[in-house]
Every structure is written in structure tokens, then in C-alpha cells.
Amino acid sequence: MNQEDTSQATRIQVIDRAASLLDAIARYPDPVSLKILAAETGLNVSTAHRILASLIQNRFVEKDAASHYRLGLRLLQLGVRLHGNVDVRAIARPIMEDLRDRFGESVNLTIREGDSVVYIEKATPNRMIHVQQLIGARAPLHVTAVGKLMLGAAGEDAIRAYAQRTNLPAYTRNTITTLPGLIAECGQALARGYALDNEEAEMDVGCIGVLIHDGTGNVSAGLSVSAPIARRRLEWVEDLMEAGRTLSAQLGYSVQAVF
Amino acid sequence: MNQEDTSQATRIQVIDRAASLLDAIARYPDPVSLKILAAETGLNVSTAHRILASLIQNRFVEKDAASHYRLGLRLLQLGVRLHGNVDVRAIARPIMEDLRDRFGESVNLTIREGDSVVYIEKATPNRMIHVQQLIGARAPLHVTAVGKLMLGAAGEDAIRAYAQRTNLPAYTRNTITTLPGLIAECGQALARGYALDNEEAEMDVGCIGVLIHDGTGNVSAGLSVSAPIARRRLEWVEDLMEAGRTLSAQLGYSVQAVF
DNA sequence: CATATGTTTTCATAATACGAAAATACGTCG
DNA sequence: CGACGTATTTTCGTATTATGAAAACATATG
Structure with missing residues (x-):
């Protein structure tokens, strides 16, 4: 009932979905609406909304006054610490x-x-x-x-x-x-x-x-x-x-x- | 049966856990073992292992020959694209x-x-x-x-x-x-x-x-x-x-x- | 003001992530 | 070299968790 798994191993659905949301946000230069993100990732709006809320709590994503989403500072923080x-x-x-x-x-x-x-x-x-x-x-x-x-x-x-x-x-x-x-x-x-x-x-x-x-x-x-x-x-x-x-x-x- | 929720809203467990794993990895200058990560985050080893595997599939984490974990390049990729x-x-x-x-x-x-x-x-x-x-x-x-x-x-x-x-x-x-x-x-x-x-x-x-x-x-x-x-x-x-x-x-x- | 469009919350349900335990791999020391 | 200790990986039945339809709410549009 699911799509083919890209790499056969056991995947964690939410994490894959969160990752694709982050990618979708990154694809746009400006903050993006929930509608668009849901469409881009093929997720149900309410699912996308819930996952985004969690990403916000973890500072991976930010939401502006107009409820548009953009990447959060935690990514920068982690990104510059890459090993070695x-x-x-x-x-x-x-x-x-x-x-x-x-x-x-x-x-x-x-x-x-x-x-x-x-x-x-x-x-x-x-x-x-x-x-x-x-x-x-x-x-x-x-x-x-x-x-x-x-x-x-x-x-x-x-x-x-x-x-x-x-x-x-x-x-x-x-x-x-x-x-x-x-x-x-x-x-x-x-x-x-x-x-x-x-x-x-x-x-x-x-x-x-x-x-x-x-x-x-x-x-x-x-x-x-x-x-x-x-x-x-x-x-x-x-x-x-x-x-x-x-x-x-x-x-x-x-x-x-x-x- | 759960710990107090830091912010009362509805949290997504896996994402919180994944985030704390990423933080734990970032805390160490060198690649870290599963054992340590599980201990640091208080997760069951098998749970930590599964989540890390998913993070690896999504390139947020890398694993070296000795099965030690470090941050992955996707973080850099996303980190530099922070809006504005x-x-x-x-x-x-x-x-x-x-x-x-x-x-x-x-x-x-x-x-x-x-x-x-x-x-x-x-x-x-x-x-x-x-x-x-x-x-x-x-x-x-x-x-x-x-x-x-x-x-x-x-x-x-x-x-x-x-x-x-x-x-x-x-x-x-x-x-x-x-x-x-x-x-x-x-x-x-x-x-x-x-x-x-x-x-x-x-x-x-x-x-x-x-x-x-x-x-x-x-x-x-x-x-x-x-x-x-x-x-x-x-x-x-x-x-x-x-x-x-x-x-x-x-x-x-x-x-x-x-x- | 009514209508349309998008966002947020709710909630019953099924699917998902969980973790104990078993299996496997890896070292290390006798 | 083989046996023991330690760490990693896989398995699998189960309960918890994330799901998404729908309702409620908010915001723009004509």
C-alpha cells in the first residue's frame, strides 16, 4: 500500500517526511505556505502541519507572522559543527x-x-x-x-x-x-x-x-x-x-x- | 507515564528524539558510538539505532567504518540556505x-x-x-x-x-x-x-x-x-x-x- | 457581508514506532 | 586459536503513536 522503498531497509516514516518538508522549504527562496508544502511533499495538510509544528519546537523551522515557513537556526548551528x-x-x-x-x-x-x-x-x-x-x-x-x-x-x-x-x-x-x-x-x-x-x-x-x-x-x-x-x-x-x-x-x- | 512535556503542545516523539540525537552527536568533536549516544539521550539502544539509521538514509548523519556517528552533510546544505x-x-x-x-x-x-x-x-x-x-x-x-x-x-x-x-x-x-x-x-x-x-x-x-x-x-x-x-x-x-x-x-x- | 481559501484543532482508528531479547560482529586476553 | 566480554544489528509481537477526515477557526476577496 506504500510506495516503493528507495533503499529496502526499514525506514522511519515521520523522519522521511520531515526531511522532505525541510527540502521543500529549502527549495523556495522565500517563506512558504503550508498549502504549498503539503502539495510539494504529497502529505495531508494536517499531517504536514503537525510535523512542521514539531520541527518548529525543535528550531529546525521557523514560522513568520503570515504562517509561512522557513528554515530555522538549529540547522545552521548543527551545520557548522560537521565533524572534522x-x-x-x-x-x-x-x-x-x-x-x-x-x-x-x-x-x-x-x-x-x-x-x-x-x-x-x-x-x-x-x-x-x-x-x-x-x-x-x-x-x-x-x-x-x-x-x-x-x-x-x-x-x-x-x-x-x-x-x-x-x-x-x-x-x-x-x-x-x-x-x-x-x-x-x-x-x-x-x-x-x-x-x-x-x-x-x-x-x-x-x-x-x-x-x-x-x-x-x-x-x-x-x-x-x-x-x-x-x-x-x-x-x-x-x-x-x-x-x-x-x-x-x-x-x-x-x-x-x-x- | 511520560515525562512532563516541556511545552504543552502536541509533540512528535520521533522528531524530538532525532533532534536530541543530533545534539548529542554535535556535542562531541569526534564521531561517537551508539552506546554513548543512547546513554546521552536516555534512549533504548535499539531505538537509537533505528532512528540513527533513518537519519543516515536522509543524510543528516554519517557512520564511519567503526560504526561511529557524526553529523551529515545535509545539515550543511540546509544550514546555508536559511532564508534571508x-x-x-x-x-x-x-x-x-x-x-x-x-x-x-x-x-x-x-x-x-x-x-x-x-x-x-x-x-x-x-x-x-x-x-x-x-x-x-x-x-x-x-x-x-x-x-x-x-x-x-x-x-x-x-x-x-x-x-x-x-x-x-x-x-x-x-x-x-x-x-x-x-x-x-x-x-x-x-x-x-x-x-x-x-x-x-x-x-x-x-x-x-x-x-x-x-x-x-x-x-x-x-x-x-x-x-x-x-x-x-x-x-x-x-x-x-x-x-x-x-x-x-x-x-x-x-x-x-x-x- | 457572504464566500472562498487557507490554517489549526480534534479525535477515533490503524498503522507505526517501540524495545526486550536474540543474533551477529568485533575485540581482547588467556 | 578459541572463548569470553562488549558493542552493534536484526527480529517481532505489541501498545503507543502518528495519522488524516472532518470540523472549527482565521483571513482574504469580491
């Missing part, structure tokens, strides 16, 4: 700002989650035209510079498994969609220490990415510059790699292991 | 960084929530010793510079009600704990356009704060510098007020209304 990443972000910020000023382009910090990279921090320049990435946004590994490095670091078997799972969907006509092509690209990128994204995620956008390692030697994040393809300069590679080394060092990474 | 405040933060950041460089001290952006101010953005200097405020942290209105301005802007009746509700708890020996004292202080602060905090929240910490207004003329946030009291300079007041005016203007506030 909080350190990377704090440490990375000055470095990112420096790069942004040097290049005059957007600099992003990403981490891997599943088969995606997630943007966790950004520094954007004051130019009219620059590449904008929303914090929390995601992109598949094989269409981003940092993602390809992460795949390379994960090894050939992992790349095969990734390709199998995702089928390497194309985002632009430059997206790498063949397994041999991806393996070659990731390996090469890893070997030279940086990766390029030549309009593979979006036309007219080019990136350069490097990996960040933490104290235990694991890949903990990725640092990248994104620019309109015509403005991207390969001269940035050196600065970017240097910044990556600095950041990794500040996280306790020592390069010795390589030799 | 997202604008203030984005617009304020460069201004805050400028002030930080000018003063060499921590600059904070706060908003009011209930009887507290909540820190929503900060810019910290590179000095060894500086005042640290965690984003999402809270402080009562009457012990902070910005809070006193907000009280002043809310009017004398509101101050009375606030005093009644909170009883004006003392945080240091400088905290204002009398109603007449608070009314006088808030009124004066509002009139001159800035407020001081002279070690009222924490000994050795002094602040200067100003209000930020949005396009509709409402108080939307507060901007403040925090410094070790010995380093705080009243000369900063002008710069800070100017920054506040700039920020308010960028949010669409026009001063004309005052006259």
Missing part, C-alpha cells in the same frame, strides 16, 4: 581568500560524499562575472577536477565500480564517458598532482583542482579554481599546488610517505 | 573582513532569536589571542552590545517583559541586573547609535555593537567587534557605525525615515 570538516574549512578560508585575490576567480573547497563532491566552502571574487557554486551543492566525481583526482586516488578498481554504478552520464559534450578514458585521465591527473576540468561539467566553465591530505595521509578534501574557460590560466597550477601543500601541511600531512 | 539571513551574511562578509583587518580583532554578525542573539557569521584575525565566538552560539540579549540595542529598539515595554521572563541573570559582576538600569542603558545606546559591552558577558572581553536595518526598516542583525578589554578602542565606534550604515544601505535601508 569544520577544521578544514576554518584553516582553508584564509588560503582560499588569498588564491581568490591572486587569480580574481572563484575558489572552492570540496569533499567527497558517496559518488559526488560536495562544496563546503567558497571564496568568490568581486567581479561581475564569476563562477558561483552553492555551498552544499553536489556534482558527480567524473565531471569535476577534484572528483577525478579522488577517483585516481581511490584506484582503478574503484573507478571501474564507480563507472558501473553511475554509467558516467554526460553533462556536456566534453564529459568523459568511457571507462578507459576515465581511468587514463584520473591516473594521469593523480600522477602530476593536479587535474583540469575542461568544460566537462558545464560549458564555458573550466577548473583546476588539487587534493588536500590530512594527518593520516588520507584524502580529506579538494581545492579548486573555477573560471570562465577563456580566463583560466595554466600558470595558476603552481600557486594552487603550493596552496594545497600548505593546507595539507597545516592538517598534519607530511609528504615523506611518497618516497 | 543568507543575504545578510553574504553581503556582510567583505565588510566584516575589512573591519577585522582595520581593528585586528574579531568581528561578529548576530541576529535575534527569542531572548538571545545568535552568531551567524564571524571574521577572526590572525592574532594568537582573539575573541572566539562559535557560529550558532547564543547569548542573552542583556549581556551583549547588540542585544542591548535590540532591546532598546523593541521599546520599554518589551524590555520590561524581557526582564520579567529572564530575571536578568548575571554573567559577570558587570552585568546589568536591574530593570531601571537596563532601560536606561538600552535607551541611551539606541539614541547614540552604538552600544558597549564592558565585560558584561565575560570578564576581560569588551565589545562595541551597532544595528543593521533591512529594506523595510526592521532591525535585521547586529554587527560587533569583540576584543580583550585592554585592546578595545573607542575610536573604532566611527568606523563600525559607518560599516553598519553601509551594510544597512546594501540591504535597502534608507535613513530618511528617522526625520
Whole structure:
């Protein structure tokens, strides 16, 4: 009598519903009415109302004078406390700002989650035209510079498994969609220490990415510059790699292991 | 048979429990075991396990190889999309960084929530010793510079009600704990356009704060510098007020209304 | 003022989340 | 290596809990 369960495990209905309400609210830039939220989530109005009331009590949601709902501050409070990443972000910020000023382009910090990279921090320049990435946004590994490095670091078997799972969907006509092509690209990128994204995620956008390692030697994040393809300069590679080394060092990474 | 309900309204058990699990996880800097989480929240292990599994499916929580739990990226994703405040933060950041460089001290952006101010953005200097405020942290209105301005802007009746509700708890020996004292202080602060905090929240910490207004003329946030009291300079007041005016203007506030 | 539209509350009911206990996994020490 | 202690995960009958239809209430609209 229920819809197919996305992942077969035992789900908790209310939590799934609460999550979809939060998503629905997030989708709108302005506070949203109960009516709309109920419609968007397919919930009965009274159910939606009750769940929202509970979310309000827990400060995940706020309600304004007109009974319109918006996200609550508890989310911010929890969001900035994300394990470990909080350190990377704090440490990375000055470095990112420096790069942004040097290049005059957007600099992003990403981490891997599943088969995606997630943007966790950004520094954007004051130019009219620059590449904008929303914090929390995601992109598949094989269409981003940092993602390809992460795949390379994960090894050939992992790349095969990734390709199998995702089928390497194309985002632009430059997206790498063949397994041999991806393996070659990731390996090469890893070997030279940086990766390029030549309009593979979006036309007219080019990136350069490097990996960040933490104290235990694991890949903990990725640092990248994104620019309109015509403005991207390969001269940035050196600065970017240097910044990556600095950041990794500040996280306790020592390069010795390589030799 | 149940515990007293904190707020008499109809609560949803699972959501309350999920929220307290999230809080428990947030309390620890490192990933936490199920055992501990169950103990902290007073939940049955199997219940905690089930709820956590659901939170994981919804990406609010992650589980590492050792079955230890940490906060998930969905929180970040949602946290940065907070209505409206997202604008203030984005617009304020460069201004805050400028002030930080000018003063060499921590600059904070706060908003009011209930009887507290909540820190929503900060810019910290590179000095060894500086005042640290965690984003999402809270402080009562009457012990902070910005809070006193907000009280002043809310009017004398509101101050009375606030005093009644909170009883004006003392945080240091400088905290204002009398109603007449608070009314006088808030009124004066509002009139001159800035407020001081002279070690009222924490000994050795002094602040200067100003209000930020949005396009509709409402108080939307507060901007403040925090410094070790010995380093705080009243000369900063002008710069800070100017920054506040700039920020308010960028949010669409026009001063004309005052006259 | 009447009508329409949206929000909030109520309440009987069925479905849902509960938790004790069993099963499984993981270490650790003799 | 095997046996014991500890933590995690799964199972399953049951009672509690969340559900949603409908009624009451609030707010806009013509």
C-alpha cells in the first residue's frame, strides 16, 4: 500500500517526511505556505502541519507572522559543527581568500560524499562575472577536477565500480564517458598532482583542482579554481599546488610517505 | 507515564528524539558510538539505532567504518540556505573582513532569536589571542552590545517583559541586573547609535555593537567587534557605525525615515 | 457581508514506532 | 586459536503513536 522503498531497509516514516518538508522549504527562496508544502511533499495538510509544528519546537523551522515557513537556526548551528570538516574549512578560508585575490576567480573547497563532491566552502571574487557554486551543492566525481583526482586516488578498481554504478552520464559534450578514458585521465591527473576540468561539467566553465591530505595521509578534501574557460590560466597550477601543500601541511600531512 | 512535556503542545516523539540525537552527536568533536549516544539521550539502544539509521538514509548523519556517528552533510546544505539571513551574511562578509583587518580583532554578525542573539557569521584575525565566538552560539540579549540595542529598539515595554521572563541573570559582576538600569542603558545606546559591552558577558572581553536595518526598516542583525578589554578602542565606534550604515544601505535601508 | 481559501484543532482508528531479547560482529586476553 | 566480554544489528509481537477526515477557526476577496 506504500510506495516503493528507495533503499529496502526499514525506514522511519515521520523522519522521511520531515526531511522532505525541510527540502521543500529549502527549495523556495522565500517563506512558504503550508498549502504549498503539503502539495510539494504529497502529505495531508494536517499531517504536514503537525510535523512542521514539531520541527518548529525543535528550531529546525521557523514560522513568520503570515504562517509561512522557513528554515530555522538549529540547522545552521548543527551545520557548522560537521565533524572534522569544520577544521578544514576554518584553516582553508584564509588560503582560499588569498588564491581568490591572486587569480580574481572563484575558489572552492570540496569533499567527497558517496559518488559526488560536495562544496563546503567558497571564496568568490568581486567581479561581475564569476563562477558561483552553492555551498552544499553536489556534482558527480567524473565531471569535476577534484572528483577525478579522488577517483585516481581511490584506484582503478574503484573507478571501474564507480563507472558501473553511475554509467558516467554526460553533462556536456566534453564529459568523459568511457571507462578507459576515465581511468587514463584520473591516473594521469593523480600522477602530476593536479587535474583540469575542461568544460566537462558545464560549458564555458573550466577548473583546476588539487587534493588536500590530512594527518593520516588520507584524502580529506579538494581545492579548486573555477573560471570562465577563456580566463583560466595554466600558470595558476603552481600557486594552487603550493596552496594545497600548505593546507595539507597545516592538517598534519607530511609528504615523506611518497618516497 | 511520560515525562512532563516541556511545552504543552502536541509533540512528535520521533522528531524530538532525532533532534536530541543530533545534539548529542554535535556535542562531541569526534564521531561517537551508539552506546554513548543512547546513554546521552536516555534512549533504548535499539531505538537509537533505528532512528540513527533513518537519519543516515536522509543524510543528516554519517557512520564511519567503526560504526561511529557524526553529523551529515545535509545539515550543511540546509544550514546555508536559511532564508534571508543568507543575504545578510553574504553581503556582510567583505565588510566584516575589512573591519577585522582595520581593528585586528574579531568581528561578529548576530541576529535575534527569542531572548538571545545568535552568531551567524564571524571574521577572526590572525592574532594568537582573539575573541572566539562559535557560529550558532547564543547569548542573552542583556549581556551583549547588540542585544542591548535590540532591546532598546523593541521599546520599554518589551524590555520590561524581557526582564520579567529572564530575571536578568548575571554573567559577570558587570552585568546589568536591574530593570531601571537596563532601560536606561538600552535607551541611551539606541539614541547614540552604538552600544558597549564592558565585560558584561565575560570578564576581560569588551565589545562595541551597532544595528543593521533591512529594506523595510526592521532591525535585521547586529554587527560587533569583540576584543580583550585592554585592546578595545573607542575610536573604532566611527568606523563600525559607518560599516553598519553601509551594510544597512546594501540591504535597502534608507535613513530618511528617522526625520 | 457572504464566500472562498487557507490554517489549526480534534479525535477515533490503524498503522507505526517501540524495545526486550536474540543474533551477529568485533575485540581482547588467556 | 578459541572463548569470553562488549558493542552493534536484526527480529517481532505489541501498545503507543502518528495519522488524516472532518470540523472549527482565521483571513482574504469580491
